[in-house]
Structures are given as C-alpha cells and as structure tokens.
Amino acid sequence: xxxDFAKFADGLxxxxxxxxxxQRVLMLGFMNEEAFRKTEETGLVTFFSxxxxxxxxxxxxxxxxxxxxxxxxxCDNDTLxxxxxxxxxxxxxxxxxxxxxxxxxxxxxxxxxxxxxLRKKSSDEKSYVRQLFNSGINKIAxxxxxxxxxxxxxxxxxxxxxxxxxxxxxxxxxxxLLNAKGSNLQQVVSVLQSRHSx
Numbered sequence: 001x002x003x004d005f006a007k008f009a010d011g012l013x014x015x016x017x018x019x020x021x022x023q024r025v026l027m028l029g030f031m032n033e034e035a036f037r038k039t040e041e042t043g044l045v046t047f048f049s050x051x052x053x054x055x056x057x058x059x060x061x062x063x064x065x066x067x068x069x070x071x072x073x074x075c076d077n078d079t080l081x082x083x084x085x086x087x088x089x090x091x092x093x094x095x096x097x098x099x100x101x102x103x104x105x106x107x108x109x110x111x112x113x114x115x116x117x118l119r120k121k122s123s124d125e126k127s128y129v130r131q132l133f134n135s136g137i138n139k140i141a142x143x144x145x146x147x148x149x150x151x152x153x154x155x156x157x158x159x160x161x162x163x164x165x166x167x168x169x170x171x172x173x174x175x176x177l178l179n180a181k182g183s184n185l186q187q188v189v190s191v192l193q194s195r196h197s198x
Contacts, residue, residue: 004077005033012048015080017058017090019103020069026090027098029058031080043068045084064088102186109175109185116179132176140180143173 005011012030019026029047031039035055038046042057045066049056059065066084073080086103089096096103102110119129132140147170154163178184 001071001073002077003033003036003073003080005036007076007078012050013078013080015045015047015082017045017066017082017084020083020085022103024097024101024103025099026066026084026086026096026103027058036080039068039082040071045082058090059087062088062092064090066090109171112172113175113179113185116175120179129176133180137180140173140177144170144177147173 003013005013007013011032013032015029015031017026017029018024029045030050031046032048035046035048038055038057044057044059045068046055046057048054057065065087066082067087068082068084070083071080072083086096090103091098091100093100095101102114104110116129119127120133122130124130132143147166151163151166151170154166157163175185178188
C-alpha cells in the first residue's frame with residue numbers, strides 16, 4: 001500500500017473510518033506516517049491530533065476504541081478508508097457517529113426513527129408525519145390509543161394480514177409519540193435491559 005503523505009504540507013492524509021459490519025461512516029480523522037504505522041501495529045485506529053499535536057489512539061480515554069479490520073487507500077493515494085469494529089459510540093458526544101447517526105446493523109426501526117425525524121422537519125405539508133406533529137402531542141397520543149384498540153380488535157379475529165397491519169400501524173405511531181416526547185427507542189430498550197438484568 002503506497003500512501004502519499006508528502007502530498008500535503010503537514011504530512012497528514014484524511015482517514016475515513018467506516019463500521020466494518022454496517023458500512024456506516026463513523027468519523028473522519030487525519031494520519032501521518034507514524035500514526036498509520038501504529039494503527040497497523042496495534043490494530044487500533046490511531047490518528048495525529050491536530051489540536052493536541054501528538055498521536056492519539058481513538059478511545060485512549062473513553063475506552064471506545066476502533067478495531068481495524070481493513071485499510072484501503074483511494075485512487076490518488078492520499079485518502080484512507082479504514083473499516084473497523086467500534087467498542088461503543090464513536091463520537092465524543094456519546095453518539096454512534098460524529099454525524100449523530102445511529103449505527104445498528106439491519107435494524108429497520110432505528111432507521112425508521114431517523115426518517116420520522118426528517119419528515120418532522122420537512123417543509124412538505126402533505127407529509128403525514130409532518131401533519132401529525134403539526135397537530136400536537138394530544139393528537140399523536142390519541143392516534144396511538146386508536147391504533148392500540150384496533151390491534152386488540154384484530155387480535156380477536158383470524159385475519160393474520162389485518163392483524164399485522166394494525167401491529168405495524170401501532171408501532172409506527174408509537175415511534176412518532178416517542179419522538180414528540182423527546183425520547184427514542186434506544187432509551188426504551190435501555191429500560192427493558194435494566195429490568196432484565198435485575
């Protein structure tokens with residue numbers, strides 16, 4: 001692998017870190033030759049910190065390290081793509097990524113939460129989600145109640161398709177309600193996990 005560290009005056013090349021499993025981009029850092037060598041030797045992503053003016057292994061304080069699985073260099077030999085497995089959240093804010101995206105493999109519900117957030121902020125007045133948020137918390141809570149009742153009714157019949165559709169409607173509106181209350185699914189999962197461990 002030939003990396004053109006001399007291409008830039010400071011000897012640093014951009015290093016994009018991507019989750020090896022989910023393919024989600026986690027963060028961007030910079031490496032000089034020494035940081036690259038240490039990354040290869042230790043198997044832990046190590047950058048050159050421009051603010052600290054020294055080598056910095058991701059997670060050296062937080063313990064949220066990045067375990068290298070693969071390193072690729074781009075066609076100009078001046079940008080790295082590092083595929084890694086993260087130990088916990090990558091961003092110093094506690095978010096999964098430095099762009100505040102969730103990083104969950106094949107978990108559509110978390111993806112759906114992101115879509116709900118985008119639709120809430122959308123300028124499209126025809127968006128059903130936007131209309132729900134515009135109608136206020138009482139209407140959103142009412143919809144959850146209505147969908148719950150419809151699910152109970154369908155559970156007493158034998159039409160599996162109608163039951164599953166009502167279950168999906170309830171789950172969707174529940175996610176909308178969580179968002180409206182400033183909460184998210186991961187917080188609910190954490191409560192369930194804490195109960196499970198007792």
